[in-house]
Amino acid sequence: MTHLGYLIAGWGISLGAIGLYATSLLRRGRTLSARVPADRRRWMTTDD
């Protein structure tokens, strides 16, 4: 296979970045959930 280094870099960076971002979202979600009262953790309701 030609251009293997470019392929690994392109796909690796893309999937790696998306994976890291997804992991960071899950972590932020857990941390924030602990700070917000349970009755305010309803996603689809709004006071506005």
Add this chain to the structure above:
Amino acid sequence: MPIRPATADAPEVVEAPPSTASRATRLLGGACLLALATLLVFAFVLTNPDERVDEATNLVTGQSDAVRLLYVHAPVAIVAYVAFSVTALGGVMVLWKQSTWWDITAASSAEVGVLFSGLTLVTGSIWGRPIWNTWWEWGDVRLMTTLMLFLIFVGYLAYRRTITDTRVRARRSAVVGIIGAINIPIVYKSVEWWENRTLHQQSSLTDGKLEDLTLLALMFGMVVFLAIYVWLMVHRFRIGWLEHQAETSGLSAAIAERRSQADDAVRAAVGDTGPDHGNAP
């Protein structure tokens, strides 16, 4: 979402989730991982390298295996357009309805869009090195307009952090998001409008030159990355919602505390001034 069963003393209660994940997002996440694995099989096993033999000269032309980068580059670019379009739509809805829900949606989509447009620039650059013999071309209109789109929405996210008042932040960033999204059709059409000022090829999807399997892999890649976008958006939205709730609950607590202090101060003042002043109207 855990459900506490009904007992003799208490009715059935659906407890709030301890994270932004839910059964639906877990299912979607699993489906995304499976689809991504399938896309990798399409990109690296099932599709052929781009090699065309010129019958007159017998020379082999085409992108060879570098074409396999397009199965990630084109989908992430399309998802970036979708993400910034959602930000613009959210901006319109914020200005129209003053909706917190749409403000959080717009901001969430901008953040995910910045990730995908950044990946568009990176994968395009990596693809350009073997094909164009350059990592970057400053005079190329497609590259520069894409870079501008990326920077505008980085600026959008930075601007949001400078404003603490949630309503002012929502209105002002809505305007920035709408203006920023005007760049999307310019990026998309740049290869046609300024075709002499770009190395970038015109749309591969509309010129009808792609093999069936290549086209299928590209379309499937778009579906996969759109599903990933939805998964990221759901989680990012829920984080935005939690941040909003933390802000407002913190504010409510501060207001309640301040009111309590004020009441104490009034009671103390009334007590100090004696019964004559205390009974004054």
